[in-house]
Amino acid sequence: MKIYVCIKQIPDPNTVVSKLDPSTKRLVRSGVSLVLDPGDETTISAAIKLRDTTGNSELVAVSMGPASAQEAMRRALAMGVDSAILVTDPALAGSDTLGTARVLAAVLKKENADLIFCSTESTDGYTGMVPGGIAEFLGIPQLTFAREVNVEGQRAVIKQVTQTGYRTVESSLPAVVTVASGSFEAIYPTMKGIMSARKKPFTQLTLSDLGIDAAQVGEAGAREQVVTIGKVEARAAGQVLKDDGNAAQTIADFLQRYQLL
Amino acid sequence: MAKTIWVLVEIENGRPARSSLEVLGKAASLGRAEAIVLGSHADEVASGIGEFGAEKVYVHNDPVYDTYLTLPAVDTLSDLLKQHQPDLLMLATTYDLRDIAARLNARNNMGLITDATDLQFEGDTLNVTVPWGGETVVTATLPKQGTGIVLTRPKAFAVEHFEGRTAEVETLNVSLQASSQVMKVLERVEVESEGPSLEDASVIVSGGRGLGKAENYHLVEELAAALGGAPGATRAIVDAGWLPYSHQIGQTGKTVKPTLYVAVGISGAIQHLAGMKGSKYIVAINKDEHAPIFSVADLGIIGDALTILPQLTEEVKKRKVQ
Numbered sequence: 001m002k003i004y005v006c007i008k009q010i011p012d013p014n015t016v017v018s019k020l021d022p023s024t025k026r027l028v029r030s031g032v033s034l035v036l037d038p039g040d041e042t043t044i045s046a047a048i049k050l051r052d053t054t055g056n057s058e059l060v061a062v063s064m065g066p067a068s069a070q071e072a073m074r075r076a077l078a079m080g081v082d083s084a085i086l087v088t089d090p091a092l093a094g095s096d097t098l099g100t101a102r103v104l105a106a107v108l109k110k111e112n113a114d115l116i117f118c119s120t121e122s123t124d125g126y127t128g129m130v131p132g133g134i135a136e137f138l139g140i141p142q143l144t145f146a147r148e149v150n151v152e153g154q155r156a157v158i159k160q161v162t163q164t165g166y167r168t169v170e171s172s173l174p175a176v177v178t179v180a181s182g183s184f185e186a187i188y189p190t191m192k193g194i195m196s197a198r199k200k201p202f203t204q205l206t207l208s209d210l211g212i213d214a215a216q217v218g219e220a221g222a223r224e225q226v227v228t229i230g231k232v233e234a235r236a237a238g239q240v241l242k243d244d245g246n247a248a249q250t251i252a253d254f255l256q257r258y259q260l261l
Numbered sequence: 262m263a264k265t266i267w268v269l270v271e272i273e274n275g276r277p278a279r280s281s282l283e284v285l286g287k288a289a290s291l292g293r294a295e296a297i298v299l300g301s302h303a304d305e306v307a308s309g310i311g312e313f314g315a316e317k318v319y320v321h322n323d324p325v326y327d328t329y330l331t332l333p334a335v336d337t338l339s340d341l342l343k344q345h346q347p348d349l350l351m352l353a354t355t356y357d358l359r360d361i362a363a364r365l366n367a368r369n370n371m372g373l374i375t376d377a378t379d380l381q382f383e384g385d386t387l388n389v390t391v392p393w394g395g396e397t398v399v400t401a402t403l404p405k406q407g408t409g410i411v412l413t414r415p416k417a418f419a420v421e422h423f424e425g426r427t428a429e430v431e432t433l434n435v436s437l438q439a440s441s442q443v444m445k446v447l448e449r450v451e452v453e454s455e456g457p458s459l460e461d462a463s464v465i466v467s468g469g470r471g472l473g474k475a476e477n478y479h480l481v482e483e484l485a486a487a488l489g490g491a492p493g494a495t496r497a498i499v500d501a502g503w504l505p506y507s508h509q510i511g512q513t514g515k516t517v518k519p520t521l522y523v524a525v526g527i528s529g530a531i532q533h534l535a536g537m538k539g540s541k542y543i544v545a546i547n548k549d550e551h552a553p554i555f556s557v558a559d560l561g562i563i564g565d566a567l568t569i570l571p572q573l574t575e576e577v578k579k580r581k582v583q
Contacts, residue, residue, distance in 0.1 A: 132363020182499030223372035243564025
């Protein structure tokens with residue numbers, strides 16, 4: 001089975017206060033620490049688990065991003081993914097979710113993917129719209145928010161998280177599957193994995209390799225536009241203090257003052 | 262001329278979902294709101310939908326929409342959009358509506374803005390407010406022609422009541438394609454959870470990676486209990502397996518609006534903030550003075566949660582007794 005996992009490199013959510021550039025109206029990606037989206041690590045782990053329990057399968061990581069995204073691809077390879085494909089092209093800057101889905105779908109269509117894993121949403125953009133877009137462009141089912149994934153012959157069956165519990169949902173393959181947080185145990189790259197990552201196949205593609213019209217992607221193709229970026233009003237009482245040993249009292253005083261006790 | 266705004270209204274236990282009614286109320290304030298109701302019980306839901314703001318309702322009563330996810334609704338909506346070309350489609354952010362939105366957008370090349378907390382028309386231009394992170398608020402628009410889609414943040418709007426209003430009902434004549442009946446629901450299971458539900462809790466104490474290890478999470482639970490609240494979690498610790506997904510707060514977890522939110526060892530990733538920024542009072546404890554959570558805290562303490570939490574729990578218990 002040919003299994004694919006779509007991943008993304010993003011500003012590190014744990015150390016970077018993400019900013020929007022007021023002139024380009026886009027996320028600032030230069031001069032900040034960029035990492036493989038932590039949410040994608042769970043998804044990659046789920047995909048590796050499925051590859052390993054299904055005979056005769058390979059797992060490929062796919063991404064769209066600037067050249068720096070190579071680092072994220074290498075981490076995926078170090079985790080145990082077999083090969084990686086990165087689509088990188090200046091014309092892709094400013095792509096919206098539709099443009100992104102279009103590009104990833106084009107790669108996956110060429111590859112004849114059987115099963116495509118995605119996170120439910122990215123940690124930076126968090127729209128959650130790319131997996132459904134990919135599924136629509138490929139004309140295949142999408143099974144979302146899976147906390148369990150099983151493949152039985154040519155069918156995929158998931159336990160889908162809902163507000164009140166879960167649903168068991170099935171579809172034929174090929175299909176897109178999105179993985180709910182915390183559903184699969186994380187796999188960490190080993191030293192051996194990091195070393196072998198260097199030798200694994202890594203392909204870089206541009207737009208022309210995919211036969212996509214540049215007018216449909218990038219900023220030119222985006223159908224949404226940021227008009228203004230403003231500062232939110234600071235919260236009324238906002239103050240930040242260093243614990244001087246009396247933090248508990250300080251907090252309790254605050255709670256008492258606002259009748260929260 | 263008044264704008265026509267469509268709202269796909271979800272059905273929950275034979276009634277219109279509250280989240281959809283909130284969106285319908287907002288749509289009614291923007292112009293002429295029309296509802297689309299699909300699934301079993303659609304007829305019953307449609308008959309009362311006028312009172313929540315709809316001037317017209319398109320109905321198709323068919324269990325296929327409930328048994329087969331996403332595509333039957335996308336097919337029906339796509340046909341309707343081509344026929345009627347409303348100015349805007351608004352959807353609540355729920356599991357099913359997000360899936361429908363993503364495919365509808367790709368199929369019809371529409372334009373899609375997510376996580377909106379407000380929107381209004383200025384002439385023909387739609388201005389959509391999307392808070393971003395802790396410090397930023399963005400105004401976005403859909404500049405290209407055709408119907409666009411806006412997904413709204415949970416609890417951004419209130420349900421509105423229009424007493425005595427009845428919507429004009431149009432029963433759809435739709436043949437549902439077998440080729441779209443591909444994602445089949447085999448069973449639905451309700452899982453009972455103990456303790457106050459996060460969405461109803463007036464106090465939430467939430468823990469994140471800063472707690473260090475799963476064994477420390479009990480400190481969060483103890484403070485939550487002392488304050489009479491519910492314990493919550495970030496996606497990071499749910500991913501790490503410390504807690505089940507039901508505790509997750511954030512854009513794909515739960516959106517909460519408690520009176521008090523205490524964030525412990527939480528850095529404040531954008532999608533977490535999206536889930537709790539509406540809290541009335543936010544207290545944050547984190548070792549890292551640069552943690553983004555401090556930008557939304559009313560009171561932020563730079564310090565070690567593992568030391569402060571047990572002291573705070575004691576102090577809270579002491580003061581409650583007085």
